[in-house]
Amino acid sequence: MFGLLKKVTVPPSTLLLKHIYGLESDEPIHRPELEIRGWLAFDRAFDLSKLCLTLETDTFSLPVVLENRPDVAADLPNEFCTGFNTFFDIQEDLVSKNPNWVNSARLRIVWPNGDEQIPLDARLAQNMVNENSYFRTNHVPRPNHAIDEAQLQLWDDSGFLVLEGFYSAAEADELKGLIESSWADRANYSDKVTIDRDIGTKDERRISFADADLAIRKTPHKLNDLYLESDRLREYQLGSRLRDVLSPMMGGTPMICNSLSFEYGSQQSDHFDTFFMPPLTRNRMVASWIAMEDVQLDAGPVRYYPGSHKIPPYRFSHGRYNLKLDEKQQCEEYVEHQLKERGLEPVLFSAKKGDVLIWHAHLLHGGTPINNPALTRKSLVTHYFCCEDWDGACYEEDRSGIFYLKRD
Ligand SMILES: O=C(O)CCC(=O)C(=O)O
Numbered sequence: 001m002f003g004l005l006k007k008v009t010v011p012p013s014t015l016l017l018k019h020i021y022g023l024e025s026d027e028p029i030h031r032p033e034l035e036i037r038g039w040l041a042f043d044r045a046f047d048l049s050k051l052c053l054t055l056e057t058d059t060f061s062l063p064v065v066l067e068n069r070p071d072v073a074a075d076l077p078n079e080f081c082t083g084f085n086t087f088f089d090i091q092e093d094l095v096s097k098n099p100n101w102v103n104s105a106r107l108r109i110v111w112p113n114g115d116e117q118i119p120l121d122a123r124l125a126q127n128m129v130n131e132n133s134y135f136r137t138n139h140v141p142r143p144n145h146a147i148d149e150a151q152l153q154l155w156d157d158s159g160f161l162v163l164e165g166f167y168s169a170a171e172a173d174e175l176k177g178l179i180e181s182s183w184a185d186r187a188n189y190s191d192k193v194t195i196d197r198d199i200g201t202k203d204e205r206r207i208s209f210a211d212a213d214l215a216i217r218k219t220p221h222k223l224n225d226l227y228l229e230s231d232r233l234r235e236y237q238l239g240s241r242l243r244d245v246l247s248p249m250m251g252g253t254p255m256i257c258n259s260l261s262f263e264y265g266s267q268q269s270d271h272f273d274t275f276f277m278p279p280l281t282r283n284r285m286v287a288s289w290i291a292m293e294d295v296q297l298d299a300g301p302v303r304y305y306p307g308s309h310k311i312p313p314y315r316f317s318h319g320r321y322n323l324k325l326d327e328k329q330q331c332e333e334y335v336e337h338q339l340k341e342r343g344l345e346p347v348l349f350s351a352k353k354g355d356v357l358i359w360h361a362h363l364l365h366g367g368t369p370i371n372n373p374a375l376t377r378k379s380l381v382t383h384y385f386c387c388e389d390w391d392g393a394c395y396e397e398d399r400s401g402i403f404y405l406k407r408d
């Protein structure tokens with residue numbers, strides 16, 4: 001991520017410095033989104049309601065959302081600061097309103113006693129200017145891909161792919177064994193490996209896996225990021241066979257960005273994974289769901305809505321796709337309406353041991369209710385970003401050539 005750090009001498013005197021990421025005059029923008037992110041710091045308490053930030057061009061003005069980030073204040077010269085971080089869809093928000101927006105774009109800050117306009121000298125990569133797709137993969141079909149054209153077409157059209165029997169029964173057993181043995185080894189794990197206990201209840205909370213009581217294993221839970229501790233596990237998550245499938249689907253080099261293992265159904269309400277971890281390039285995230293046993297209908301199978309990845313993603317008022325809890329209801333109403341309009345219905349994934357389901361970052365999915373709490377539903381979920389979107393310092397490559405996000 002590149003940035004600018006500027007001392008500001010214009011009014012008001014309370015503005016100390018400005019830090020704007022996402023724009024630099026000699027860097028073209030490589031994504032279909034413009035991100036405006038930065039900090040404003042003040043030398044005393046400041047009433048933020050008196051401050052107004054907008055992205056201006058000669059023909060339109062769009063709000064840039066301020067967010068209070070006391071956590072960042074520690075890195076700044078004083079504690080009075082606010083952040084702003086808003087994404088604009090280049091095609092939808094900017095080009096469609098003014099094809100020449102870039103020539104007059106500026107960030108405008110209106111203070112009680114002043115008005116400052118900072119030109120955004122942003123050049124755009126030409127291929128991004130015309131890209132308006134949320135869902136199309138960037139794949140370049142090649143004859144030696146592990147998936148064929150028909151599968152890639154299904155992926156583009158429906159946003160999911162089922163790989164039946166991708167892993168053999170013996171492999172699925174080995175994978176299950178790896179997760180089982182992690183319980184015995186957990187005291188040795190870093191506290192980056194965590195467990196969400198009592199999921200779906202009011203007592204749900206996250207603790208370090210190393211501190212987890214064995215009894216938790218017998219109740220619905222999510223075991224997070226075991227990939228950080230196990231080379232062998234990573235081979236199931238992104239070994240060369242799966243990598244050859246995911247690369248053309250993602251149009252890039254996949255890296256593991258997190259993982260969750262389940263013994264029971266998740267019962268998680270329908271959601272888009274972008275609520276929790278939007279990728280840096282909008283369509284470059286996928287997830288895999290590996291069945292370590294046959295899934296019974298009463299065990300709370302996963303459900304997904306084919307084609308829902310084409311629903312234009314709901315942007316919360318901060319301009320991003322991360323779930324904003326107080327706007328969840330409006331988002332659900334929007335999605336409900338879109339599903340009806342497009343005639344989209346859920347499909348249950350009645351997986352057999354060794355099957356793998358892959359879904360697109362924008363595919364609506366969730367875990368259905370568990371009707372029989374005695375039934376397990378052993379599965380491993382992995383989410384992937386593309387290495388090309390990240391600074392090399394953020395991820396690692398292991399001995400098998402598997403890339404994974406560090407969790408510093
Ligand atoms: O396994 C499930 O029920 C759903 C899990 C899920 O949605 C996820 O991990 O992103």
Ligand SMILES: [Fe+2]
Pocket residue numbers: 271272273365
């Ligand atoms: Fe999910």
